[in-house]
Amino acid sequence: MTGLGSKPPIRQSDKRVIQTLLWALTPLLNLRWSILLPWVTIFLMVALDEGKSVSAYARALGVKDRRIVSRYLRDIGERARNGGPGLGLVTVEQLPTHSRARARVLLTAKGRSVAQAILQQMRKPVDERRPVQCKNCKRWFLPQRSDAKTCSPRCRLALHRKRKRSHSRPSTVAGDGVSNFATDRRPGSSSK
Numbered sequence: 763m764t765g766l767g768s769k770p771p772i773r774q775s776d777k778r779v780i781q782t783l784l785w786a787l788t789p790l791l792n793l794r795w796s797i798l799l800p801w802v803t804i805f806l807m808v809a810l811d812e813g814k815s816v817s818a819y820a821r822a823l824g825v826k827d828r829r830i831v832s833r834y835l836r837d838i839g840e841r842a843r844n845g846g847p848g849l850g851l852v853t854v855e856q857l858p859t860h861s862r863a864r865a866r867v868l869l870t871a872k873g874r875s876v877a878q879a880i881l882q883q884m885r886k887p888v889d890e891r892r893p894v895q896c897k898n899c900k901r902w903f904l905p906q907r908s909d910a911k912t913c914s915p916r917c918r919l920a921l922h923r924k925r926k927r928s929h930s931r932p933s934t935v936a937g938d939g940v941s942n943f944a945t946d947r948r949p950g951s952s953s954k
């Protein structure tokens with residue numbers, strides 16, 4: 763045995779499963795590149811069993827302190843705990859005071875469409891192609907051609923225009939891609 767890698771290597775059939783998981787995560791990565799795994803987990807729990815109380819999700823996740831789950835729910839809700847925008851995937855609906863649970867957690871329309879996008883990715887036939895980041899809008903997309911650099915004809919045109927303009931002045935197109943991944947996006951824009 764040499765080196766740090768262990769044998770046997772990941773099998774090709776297992777790689778396809780990993781590929782499917784990667785694809786399924788793409789709609790979440792497109793929300794925010796730095797998305798946290800607990801956010802994803804809680805979002806999926808709500809999608810699986812909507813309308814429960816915060817405590818019920820905390821119990822299901824094995825988290826003793828419901829305030830932790832409450833904080834994460836704010837992060838994936840309308841407003842994050844730091845006051846900035848949340849992911850807008852869920853909403854906590856306050857219930858009338860006489861009911862046993864004080865509030866219940868529901869998916870927003872955006873949460874529902876993200877869940878649909880994840881399902882779509884998972885049900886797709888296994889795709890060997892790797893997600894590619896659009897050079898224009900920075901979204902991750904499934905390239906139809908191996909040399910595709912943009913997600914849509916619109917982005918291709920926009921990139922072309924940017925490049926044309928940048929001939930006369932220093933380029934603003936280039937960048938590390940990842941740092942402006944989450945910011946350079948209008949809500950509701952899609953890669954279709």
Ligand SMILES: [Zn+2]
Nearest residue numbers: 896899913917
């Ligand atoms: Zn694009």
